[in-house]
Amino acid sequence: MPTVEFEGHTFNIDEDGFIDSFENFNEKWIQLVKKEEGIDELNEEHKMVINVLQDYYKKNGIAPMVRILSKLTGFKLKHIYELFPSGPGKGACKMAGLPKPTGCV
Amino acid sequence: MADFPKPKEMFDSIDYALPEKQWEDVPPDLSPGNFCYPTKRKNLEYLGLPANKDEWSPSDEDWNLPDNWQTIIHEGFKDLLGKYRSLKIFMDTCVRCGACADKCHFFIGTGDPKNMPVLRAELLRSVYRNDFTMAGKILGSIGGARKLTKDVIKEWFSYFYQCSECRRCSVYCPYGIDTAEITMMGRELLTLLGLNINWILEPAANCFRTGNHLGIQPHAFKEMVEFFCDDIEDITGVRVNPTFNRKGAEILFVTPSGDVFADPGTYTMMGYLMLFEHIGLDYTLSTYASEGGNFGLFTSADMMKRLNAKMYAESKRLGVKWILGGECGHMWRVINQYMETMNGPADFLEVPVSPITGTRFANAASTKMVHIAEFTADLIRNNKLKLDPSRNDKNIVTFHDSCNPARGMGLFDEPRYVLKNVCNNFYDMPESTIREQTFCCGSGSGLNTEEIMDLRMRGGLPRANAVQYVHDKYGVNMLACVCAIDRAALPPLMDYWVPGVGVTGLHELVGNALVMEGETERTVDLRQEPLKEEEEDADE
Numbered sequence: 001m002p003t004v005e006f007e008g009h010t011f012n013i014d015e016d017g018f019i020d021s022f023e024n025f026n027e028k029w030i031q032l033v034k035k036e037e038g039i040d041e042l043n044e045e046h047k048m049v050i051n052v053l054q055d056y057y058k059k060n061g062i063a064p065m066v067r068i069l070s071k072l073t074g075f076k077l078k079h080i081y082e083l084f085p086s087g088p089g090k091g092a093c094k095m096a097g098l099p100k101p102t103g104c105v
Numbered sequence: 106m107a108d109f110p111k112p113k114e115m116f117d118s119i120d121y122a123l124p125e126k127q128w129e130d131v132p133p134d135l136s137p138g139n140f141c142y143p144t145k146r147k148n149l150e151y152l153g154l155p156a157n158k159d160e161w162s163p164s165d166e167d168w169n170l171p172d173n174w175q176t177i178i179h180e181g182f183k184d185l186l187g188k189y190r191s192l193k194i195f196m197d198t199c200v201r202c203g204a205c206a207d208k209c210h211f212f213i214g215t216g217d218p219k220n221m222p223v224l225r226a227e228l229l230r231s232v233y234r235n236d237f238t239m240a241g242k243i244l245g246s247i248g249g250a251r252k253l254t255k256d257v258i259k260e261w262f263s264y265f266y267q268c269s270e271c272r273r274c275s276v277y278c279p280y281g282i283d284t285a286e287i288t289m290m291g292r293e294l295l296t297l298l299g300l301n302i303n304w305i306l307e308p309a310a311n312c313f314r315t316g317n318h319l320g321i322q323p324h325a326f327k328e329m330v331e332f333f334c335d336d337i338e339d340i341t342g343v344r345v346n347p348t349f350n351r352k353g354a355e356i357l358f359v360t361p362s363g364d365v366f367a368d369p370g371t372y373t374m375m376g377y378l379m380l381f382e383h384i385g386l387d388y389t390l391s392t393y394a395s396e397g398g399n400f401g402l403f404t405s406a407d408m409m410k411r412l413n414a415k416m417y418a419e420s421k422r423l424g425v426k427w428i429l430g431g432e433c434g435h436m437w438r439v440i441n442q443y444m445e446t447m448n449g450p451a452d453f454l455e456v457p458v459s460p461i462t463g464t465r466f467a468n469a470a471s472t473k474m475v476h477i478a479e480f481t482a483d484l485i486r487n488n489k490l491k492l493d494p495s496r497n498d499k500n501i502v503t504f505h506d507s508c509n510p511a512r513g514m515g516l517f518d519e520p521r522y523v524l525k526n527v528c529n530n531f532y533d534m535p536e537s538t539i540r541e542q543t544f545c546c547g548s549g550s551g552l553n554t555e556e557i558m559d560l561r562m563r564g565g566l567p568r569a570n571a572v573q574y575v576h577d578k579y580g581v582n583m584l585a586c587v588c589a590i591d592r593a594a595l596p597p598l599m600d601y602w603v604p605g606v607g608v609t610g611l612h613e614l615v616g617n618a619l620v621m622e623g624e625t626e627r628t629v630d631l632r633q634e635p636l637k638e639e640e641e642d643a644d645e
Contacts, residue, residue: 001160015142015556060325065366068332103308103318104363104370104398104433104553104589 006032018094022057025097033095037086046083049073053096063089063098112602115562119216128218128227132256133263135163141266141302141554148310149299152408157299163262168255174298175253179236181297185290186237192290195282196233199226205274205284210545211267214563219264222274222284228260229291262300265291267560269549270403270435271508276541288550293405301404305551308400312412316395317362323349323392329365330390333375340633342625345382347390350423354389355460357420360431360477361398363589364610370592372631373432373610376619380481380612383621384461384489388429394419397433398589403551410447413439416474417448427457428474432610434549434588437476438513445471462487476510478587478611482519485526491620494529496627499638500583500607500614501530503575505568505595506543507588517541520587520611527618532579538571546586548594561594562601569602576603583607585614 001012001020009028012020017036019025030050034042042050052072056064063069066077066088073080077088084091089100110118124131133139140163149156159169171177186193205222207213212220219225231251234241241250251257270285278284295301308318315322321329327349338344348354358381364374381388394415401408420428430436445451454473457466464483466475484490504524510516517540524531538544547565575581584595584606592608599606617630630636 014145060328061322062320062325065329065371066368067336067371068329071332101319101366102304102554103311103366103400104361104593105319105367 004032014100016090016094016100018100019097022054022097022099029097030095037084037091037095039084045073045075049075049080049083049092050096053093053098057096057098063093063101109558112562115559116566119214119563121216124218128224129231129251131219133219133260135259135263137164138556138559140164140263141304141552141557144299144301144303144306148303148306149301151310152306152313154301154306155297155299163259168259168300170255170258170298174255174258177297178232178253178258178294181294182233182236185293186233189286189290191283191286195226195287196230196237198280199223199230199282200280202279204277204279205282208274208277209268210271210273210547210567211269211560211564214547214566215267215560219260220267222268222278225264225268226282226284226287228257228264229287232257258295258298258300261291262295265295266302266552267564269508269545269547269552269564271545271549272512273508273542273545276512285550289402289406292403296405302551302554304554305400305403308398308551309404309408309412312396312400316391316393316415318396318398318400319362319366321362321366321395323395326365326390326392326395330374330378333365333371333378336631336633337375337379340629340631341379341621341627343379343382343621343623345378347378347381348388349390349392351389352423354423355387355426356389356429357394357416357423357425357427358388358390358429358431359394359397359416361433361436361589362396363398363593364431365395367589367593369596369607369609369613369632370589372613372616373592375631376610376612376614376616377431377477379616379619379621380484380490383619384484387460389423389425391419391423397431397436399436399439400551402435402439406447409439409443413444414448417451417454420451420473421453426455427469428454429457429477429480430474431477432587432589432612434507434509434590435513436509437516438509440472440474441514444474459483461489476514476516476519478510478516478519478523481612481615482522485523492527492618493620494527494618496617496630496636497528497614498530499636500528500609501532501579501581502528502583502585502609502614503532503534503572503581504539505534505546505572505584505586505591506539506541507586507591508543508545508549510587511543512541515541516587520585523611523615524585527614530579532575532581534571534575538567544568544571546588546591546594547598549590553590553594558597562598565594565598566602568595569598572599572606573603576606581606583609585609585611587611
């Protein structure tokens with residue numbers, strides 16, 4: 001499995017650069033993905049999205065569907081794209097350390 | 106994907122010129138972007154499938170095949186030929202007439218001769234001749250035989266994952282050779298060597314663990330459906346009350362998990378829930394049989410059988426009379442063509458009878474499973490629904506026959522009958538692109554993964570081209586379908602080739618048009634967007 005090093009931490013990543021397991025997530029991961037996403041500084045809204053994603057994942061073992069993410073944060077999909085240019089999956093979920101959903105999606 | 110080609114560039118890059126080299130001498134392109142990611146080891150282990158020695162990538166020179174890989178394939182091939190007389194016939198009967206050659210959407214979109222169904226089958230057939238026929242053994246390459254080498258394995262991996270098992274080619278084959286089954290056999294053989302793709306086997310592993318491809322656990326499944334109930338109440342003022350795992354219900358409803366997770370399928374899910382509430386259907390959802398799809402179909406017969414068994418197991422446990430199935434594509438191929446002999450007989454179920462109309466679905470006498478489009482068409486035909494099609498007036502709709510319900514079960518007229526009753530504006534695409542000749546979305550059979558987006562856009566080109574035709578001619582702006590992979594795959598396809606065309610499930614439009622008892626005046630559709638375009642404009 002490929003690895004990436006960032007400020008003294010080594011992360012195992014998959015082909016799309018998602019972390020191998022949420023268990024290996026730490027704050028450094030956010031800093032790393034933040035750079036990839038071209039975000040200078042995380043604001044309160046970014047942090048809220050990440051917290052909501054992680055809370056949901058801890059409870060349910062999957063990422064929330066987009067409509068639930070919108071409801072829990074109060075942000076429309078368009079605004080989530082403004083916050084995370086790669087979108088809720090490849091941007092926000094990736095930064096939060098969640099795996100990518102697979103199947104008919 | 107910064108270097109992704111623009112539509113015109115992609116279109117102009119398709120080259121149908123005669124290749125300079127013989128096909129045997131052209132290696133497959135396994136550079137990044139041209140293959141699906143291999144299965145993660147944890148998923149192979151979970152499913153009890155052979156795992157390759159180490160982590161690998163199709164772009165590696167050495168695939169770390171097991172030492173006895175040739176024996177494994179030879180014995181595996183022999184085993185399949187013994188099990189399936191159809192395979193032996195398909196291997197023996199092709200006369201290379203070429204009728205299938207230009208019928209494959211992947212050939213049309215790539216111009217690659219190995220995407221001609223005849224040549225895709227030849228990849229396997231040449232090895233068959235070499236290993237299992239006298240003529241091949243004596244005549245060798247003159248007789249079309251080819252030795253199995255590591256490069257052949259690579260070629261199989263490349264091209265059996267460039268086929269979406271849509272079976273359009275089979276419609277034109279004078280012998281009825283089912284190239285989808287050839288692809289299935291090819292994938293099954295590759296799986297013996299630990300070679301398969303993660304986008305298929307992670308959902309399969311999830312399905313064994315949680316009951317559905319997405320890995321939705323029971324409590325989350327219930328919560329998601331209840332989320333839709335809240336939205337339905339906001340839109341219509343009517344509270345719908347689905348039940349879960351309820352013993353003694355008359356009907357078990359099974360739909361792909363994409364419908365409870367991914368937009369726009371979620372709106373179709375809302376449509377089902379509204380319909381069932383409105384007609385007072387005695388049904389239940391299951392958090393165990395919470396998946397209609399079956400990614401086992403794309404891996405091996407054994408995997409398909411094991412995954413599919415849960416629908417009958419759950420219906421037996423709950424004591425229902427029959428099973429109603431949602432808008433899924435390949436689910437219906439599994440049900441209609443394999444389920445009874447594979448998992449049946451379901452003698453604990455009854456021949457389905459609609460409790461609302463009394464119609465006996467004799468066509469479902471063996472599987473005891475009815476497709477939701479037939480069920481709803483029957484309700485409409487018997488005047489059991491009050492519909493206001495004008496609520497769908499902003500949609501000018503065409504219908505994409507999803508490959509498997511179309512060619513796998515002949516479901517052509519029911520969805521159109523429903524559409525014509527719930528919409529005022531419906532236009533079919535040209536005849537050679539619909540019904541049994543329908544073109545694939547380009548992402549079926551587990552190929553709806555992002556790393557091969559270039560191939561998906563090429564494979565979806567013929568479908569998009571037909572949509573473009575009705576878009577230009579009639580102003581079509583909505584593509585309806587009855588498959589969850591379609592609902593996931595067609596939106597990016599439309600955005601790429603025909604911007605301005607949305608994608609919907611059939612029952613989303615039913616939900617919009619359905620006049621429910623006690624409902625408040627509707628101002629928005631199921632997407633909570635204004636019913637009429639003008640209001641939307643005024644809003645913004």
